[in-house]
Amino acid sequence: MQLQTASVTDAGGRSRNEDAYGQWRREPLLACVVADGAGGHAGGATASRIAVDTVLAELERVAARDAVLNGATLLRVLLRANDAIVDAQEHGNGLEHMRSTAVLFGIDETAQLAAWAHCGDTRLYCFRDGATCVQTQDHSLVQSMLDANLLPSQDVRHHPRRNVLFSALGTADDLQIAVSQEPFALADGDAFLLCTDGFWEYVDESAMIGAIGRAASPSAWLELLAAHVRAAAKPGHDNFTATAVWIGDAQKTILRTR
Numbered sequence: 001m002q003l004q005t006a007s008v009t010d011a012g013g014r015s016r017n018e019d020a021y022g023q024w025r026r027e028p029l030l031a032c033v034v035a036d037g038a039g040g041h042a043g044g045a046t047a048s049r050i051a052v053d054t055v056l057a058e059l060e061r062v063a064a065r066d067a068v069l070n071g072a073t074l075l076r077v078l079l080r081a082n083d084a085i086v087d088a089q090e091h092g093n094g095l096e097h098m099r100s101t102a103v104l105f106g107i108d109e110t111a112q113l114a115a116w117a118h119c120g121d122t123r124l125y126c127f128r129d130g131a132t133c134v135q136t137q138d139h140s141l142v143q144s145m146l147d148a149n150l151l152p153s154q155d156v157r158h159h160p161r162r163n164v165l166f167s168a169l170g171t172a173d174d175l176q177i178a179v180s181q182e183p184f185a186l187a188d189g190d191a192f193l194l195c196t197d198g199f200w201e202y203v204d205e206s207a208m209i210g211a212i213g214r215a216a217s218p219s220a221w222l223e224l225l226a227a228h229v230r231a232a233a234k235p236g237h238d239n240f241t242a243t244a245v246w247i248g249d250a251q252k253t254i255l256r257t258r
Helices: 043-065 071-089 141-147 153-158 205-212 218-232 250-256
Strands: 003-010 019-026 029-038 099-108 113-119 123-128 131-135 191-195 240-247
Touching: 003 019, 003 029, 003 218, 019 043, 019 240, 029 043, 029 191, 029 240, 043 071, 043 099, 071 099, 071 113, 099 123, 099 191, 099 240, 113 123, 123 205, 123 250, 131 205, 141 153, 205 218, 205 250, 218 240
Parallel strands: none
Antiparallel strands: 003 240, 019 029, 029 099, 099 113, 123 131, 123 191, 191 240
Protein backbone atom coordinates (compact mmCIF):
# COMPACT_ATOMS: atom_id res chain seq x y z
CA MET A 1 0.00 0.00 0.00
CA GLN A 2 1.38 3.38 -1.03
CA LEU A 3 1.02 6.06 1.65
CA GLN A 4 1.89 9.74 1.23
CA THR A 5 1.59 12.34 3.98
CA ALA A 6 2.07 16.10 4.29
CA SER A 7 1.29 18.84 6.82
CA VAL A 8 0.95 22.61 6.89
CA THR A 9 0.59 25.02 9.78
CA ASP A 10 0.32 28.81 9.84
CA ALA A 11 -0.18 31.45 12.53
CA GLY A 12 -2.68 33.16 10.23
CA GLY A 13 -3.43 36.67 11.42
CA ARG A 14 -2.43 35.97 15.02
CA SER A 15 0.83 36.68 16.81
CA ARG A 16 1.08 33.13 18.19
CA ASN A 17 0.34 29.77 16.61
CA GLU A 18 -1.63 27.70 19.15
CA ASP A 19 -2.02 24.68 16.84
CA ALA A 20 0.18 21.59 16.95
CA TYR A 21 0.48 18.42 14.93
CA GLY A 22 2.50 15.24 14.87
CA GLN A 23 3.01 11.93 13.10
CA TRP A 24 3.96 8.53 14.47
CA ARG A 25 5.18 5.57 12.43
CA ARG A 26 5.96 1.98 13.31
CA GLU A 27 5.35 -0.23 10.31
CA PRO A 28 2.75 -1.35 9.45
CA LEU A 29 1.13 1.36 11.63
CA LEU A 30 0.79 5.09 10.95
CA ALA A 31 -0.89 7.69 13.11
CA CYS A 32 -1.39 11.43 12.66
CA VAL A 33 -2.70 13.95 15.19
CA VAL A 34 -3.75 17.61 14.85
CA ALA A 35 -4.64 19.79 17.86
CA ASP A 36 -5.95 23.34 18.30
CA GLY A 37 -5.32 24.98 21.66
CA ALA A 38 -7.19 27.70 23.53
CA GLY A 39 -6.86 29.35 26.89
CA GLY A 40 -5.26 32.76 26.59
CA HIS A 41 -1.66 33.84 27.09
CA ALA A 42 0.48 30.77 26.38
CA GLY A 43 -2.27 28.36 27.44
CA GLY A 44 -3.50 27.34 24.01
CA ALA A 45 -0.07 26.62 22.62
CA THR A 46 0.84 24.69 25.75
CA ALA A 47 -2.35 22.61 25.69
CA SER A 48 -2.05 21.61 22.04
CA ARG A 49 1.63 20.75 22.46
CA ILE A 50 0.89 18.61 25.53
CA ALA A 51 -1.88 16.87 23.59
CA VAL A 52 0.35 16.03 20.63
CA ASP A 53 3.39 15.03 22.70
CA THR A 54 1.27 12.81 24.95
CA VAL A 55 -0.43 11.17 21.96
CA LEU A 56 2.90 10.34 20.32
CA ALA A 57 4.39 8.94 23.54
CA GLU A 58 1.28 6.92 24.31
CA LEU A 59 1.15 5.47 20.80
CA GLU A 60 4.71 4.24 21.25
CA ARG A 61 3.80 2.63 24.54
CA VAL A 62 0.59 1.06 23.19
CA ALA A 63 2.26 -0.26 20.03
CA ALA A 64 4.93 -2.00 22.08
CA ARG A 65 2.19 -3.86 23.91
CA ASP A 66 -0.50 -4.85 21.38
CA ALA A 67 0.18 -3.08 18.04
CA VAL A 68 -3.49 -2.34 17.33
CA LEU A 69 -4.79 1.04 16.16
CA ASN A 70 -8.54 0.62 16.43
CA GLY A 71 -11.12 3.09 17.72
CA ALA A 72 -10.88 1.82 21.29
CA THR A 73 -7.10 2.25 21.31
CA LEU A 74 -7.28 5.77 19.92
CA LEU A 75 -9.91 6.67 22.50
CA ARG A 76 -7.59 5.56 25.31
CA VAL A 77 -4.77 7.60 23.80
CA LEU A 78 -6.86 10.79 23.70
CA LEU A 79 -8.06 10.16 27.25
CA ARG A 80 -4.42 10.03 28.33
CA ALA A 81 -3.80 13.34 26.54
CA ASN A 82 -6.77 14.81 28.39
CA ASP A 83 -5.33 13.65 31.73
CA ALA A 84 -1.97 15.20 30.88
CA ILE A 85 -3.53 18.60 30.18
CA VAL A 86 -5.63 18.44 33.36
CA ASP A 87 -2.51 17.59 35.36
CA ALA A 88 -0.64 20.56 33.84
CA GLN A 89 -3.53 22.91 34.68
CA GLU A 90 -2.89 22.26 38.36
CA HIS A 91 0.52 23.91 38.11
CA GLY A 92 -1.15 27.29 37.63
CA ASN A 93 0.97 29.96 35.94
CA GLY A 94 -2.02 31.11 33.88
CA LEU A 95 -2.63 27.65 32.45
CA GLU A 96 -5.65 26.77 34.59
CA HIS A 97 -8.15 27.20 31.75
CA MET A 98 -6.15 25.85 28.84
CA ARG A 99 -7.93 23.44 26.51
CA SER A 100 -7.28 21.78 23.15
CA THR A 101 -9.38 20.17 20.48
CA ALA A 102 -7.81 17.20 18.71
CA VAL A 103 -8.29 14.63 16.00
CA LEU A 104 -6.28 11.39 15.94
CA PHE A 105 -6.15 9.14 12.87
CA GLY A 106 -4.58 5.71 12.58
CA ILE A 107 -3.89 3.25 9.74
CA ASP A 108 -2.89 -0.40 9.75
CA GLU A 109 -1.30 -1.02 6.36
CA THR A 110 -1.32 -4.79 6.68
CA ALA A 111 -5.03 -4.99 7.48
CA GLN A 112 -5.75 -1.99 5.19
CA LEU A 113 -7.96 -0.48 7.88
CA ALA A 114 -8.28 2.97 9.42
CA ALA A 115 -9.74 4.34 12.66
CA TRP A 116 -10.04 7.75 14.28
CA ALA A 117 -11.09 9.65 17.40
CA HIS A 118 -11.74 13.35 17.91
CA CYS A 119 -12.77 15.96 20.44
CA GLY A 120 -14.06 19.47 19.67
CA ASP A 121 -14.17 20.97 16.18
CA THR A 122 -10.89 19.80 14.69
CA ARG A 123 -12.08 17.54 11.88
CA LEU A 124 -11.27 14.43 9.89
CA TYR A 125 -12.43 14.04 6.30
CA CYS A 126 -12.10 11.21 3.83
CA PHE A 127 -12.69 11.92 0.15
CA ARG A 128 -13.31 8.98 -2.17
CA ASP A 129 -14.24 8.96 -5.87
CA GLY A 130 -14.93 12.69 -5.86
CA ALA A 131 -17.22 12.68 -2.83
CA THR A 132 -17.03 13.11 0.96
CA CYS A 133 -17.40 9.66 2.51
CA VAL A 134 -16.32 10.62 6.07
CA GLN A 135 -16.72 13.88 7.96
CA THR A 136 -16.51 13.98 11.75
CA GLN A 137 -19.20 15.88 13.61
CA ASP A 138 -18.09 18.80 15.77
CA HIS A 139 -18.75 18.97 19.49
CA SER A 140 -20.11 22.48 19.14
CA LEU A 141 -23.20 24.65 19.54
CA VAL A 142 -23.65 25.14 15.80
CA GLN A 143 -23.37 21.39 15.18
CA SER A 144 -26.16 20.79 17.70
CA MET A 145 -28.25 23.47 15.96
CA LEU A 146 -27.57 21.82 12.61
CA ASP A 147 -28.52 18.40 13.97
CA ALA A 148 -31.80 19.86 15.30
CA ASN A 149 -32.56 21.45 11.91
CA LEU A 150 -32.33 24.90 13.49
CA LEU A 151 -29.51 26.05 11.22
CA PRO A 152 -28.93 25.53 7.48
CA SER A 153 -25.61 23.88 6.63
CA GLN A 154 -24.41 26.88 4.62
CA ASP A 155 -24.49 29.03 7.77
CA VAL A 156 -22.29 26.78 9.92
CA ARG A 157 -18.95 28.26 8.88
CA HIS A 158 -19.84 31.84 9.68
CA HIS A 159 -22.32 31.65 12.53
CA PRO A 160 -21.44 34.24 15.24
CA ARG A 161 -21.34 31.52 17.92
CA ARG A 162 -19.44 28.98 15.85
CA ASN A 163 -16.57 28.88 18.37
CA VAL A 164 -18.75 27.69 21.28
CA LEU A 165 -17.59 24.14 22.00
CA PHE A 166 -19.23 21.45 24.12
CA SER A 167 -16.04 19.46 24.60
CA ALA A 168 -12.26 19.86 24.51
CA LEU A 169 -9.25 18.11 26.01
CA GLY A 170 -8.38 19.52 29.41
CA THR A 171 -11.83 18.79 30.83
CA ALA A 172 -12.12 16.96 34.13
CA ASP A 173 -15.86 16.24 33.81
CA ASP A 174 -18.29 15.61 30.92
CA LEU A 175 -15.59 15.06 28.33
CA GLN A 176 -16.89 13.93 24.94
CA ILE A 177 -14.65 12.03 22.54
CA ALA A 178 -16.16 10.58 19.37
CA VAL A 179 -14.66 7.39 17.95
CA SER A 180 -15.07 5.50 14.70
CA GLN A 181 -17.19 2.50 15.64
CA GLU A 182 -16.40 0.04 12.86
CA PRO A 183 -13.10 -0.74 11.11
CA PHE A 184 -12.90 1.52 8.06
CA ALA A 185 -11.66 -0.34 4.98
CA LEU A 186 -9.19 1.71 2.97
CA ALA A 187 -9.53 2.04 -0.80
CA ASP A 188 -6.93 3.03 -3.36
CA GLY A 189 -7.29 6.74 -4.03
CA ASP A 190 -8.65 7.73 -0.60
CA ALA A 191 -7.60 11.22 0.50
CA PHE A 192 -7.77 11.92 4.25
CA LEU A 193 -7.62 15.42 5.71
CA LEU A 194 -7.19 16.33 9.38
CA CYS A 195 -7.68 20.06 9.97
CA THR A 196 -8.42 22.72 12.56
CA ASP A 197 -11.41 25.05 12.35
CA GLY A 198 -9.17 27.87 11.19
CA PHE A 199 -8.61 25.77 8.07
CA TRP A 200 -12.05 24.33 7.24
CA GLU A 201 -13.83 27.60 8.03
CA TYR A 202 -12.57 29.07 4.75
CA VAL A 203 -12.51 25.98 2.52
CA ASP A 204 -15.71 24.06 1.89
CA GLU A 205 -15.78 20.39 0.97
CA SER A 206 -16.30 20.99 -2.75
CA ALA A 207 -13.14 23.12 -2.85
CA MET A 208 -11.22 20.43 -0.94
CA ILE A 209 -12.27 17.81 -3.48
CA GLY A 210 -11.68 20.05 -6.48
CA ALA A 211 -8.14 20.83 -5.39
CA ILE A 212 -7.20 17.13 -5.32
CA GLY A 213 -7.50 16.92 -9.09
CA ARG A 214 -5.11 19.85 -9.48
CA ALA A 215 -2.46 18.51 -7.09
CA ALA A 216 0.26 15.99 -7.83
CA SER A 217 0.86 15.15 -4.17
CA PRO A 218 -0.66 15.69 -0.72
CA SER A 219 1.79 18.54 -0.09
CA ALA A 220 0.68 20.26 -3.30
CA TRP A 221 -2.95 19.71 -2.26
CA LEU A 222 -2.36 21.40 1.10
CA GLU A 223 -0.53 24.27 -0.59
CA LEU A 224 -3.56 24.90 -2.80
CA LEU A 225 -5.94 24.77 0.14
CA ALA A 226 -3.73 26.97 2.35
CA ALA A 227 -3.61 29.56 -0.43
CA HIS A 228 -7.41 29.44 -0.53
CA VAL A 229 -7.54 30.08 3.23
CA ARG A 230 -5.16 33.03 3.01
CA ALA A 231 -7.12 34.58 0.16
CA ALA A 232 -10.53 34.16 1.81
CA ALA A 233 -9.71 34.83 5.46
CA LYS A 234 -10.45 38.06 7.25
CA PRO A 235 -7.71 40.15 8.90
CA GLY A 236 -6.68 38.70 12.24
CA HIS A 237 -7.96 35.25 11.29
CA ASP A 238 -7.22 32.15 13.32
CA ASN A 239 -4.20 29.85 13.09
CA PHE A 240 -4.74 26.98 10.71
CA THR A 241 -3.21 23.53 10.49
CA ALA A 242 -3.86 20.49 8.32
CA THR A 243 -2.40 17.06 7.68
CA ALA A 244 -3.11 15.06 4.52
CA VAL A 245 -2.81 11.32 4.03
CA TRP A 246 -3.19 9.85 0.54
CA ILE A 247 -3.76 6.18 -0.11
CA GLY A 248 -2.31 5.44 -3.54
CA ASP A 249 -2.92 8.19 -6.09
CA ALA A 250 -5.94 10.22 -5.01
CA GLN A 251 -5.50 12.64 -7.91
CA LYS A 252 -5.98 9.94 -10.54
CA THR A 253 -9.07 8.66 -8.75
CA ILE A 254 -10.62 12.13 -8.76
CA LEU A 255 -9.81 12.67 -12.42
CA ARG A 256 -11.42 9.35 -13.39
CA THR A 257 -14.70 10.43 -11.80
CA ARG A 258 -14.99 13.64 -13.81
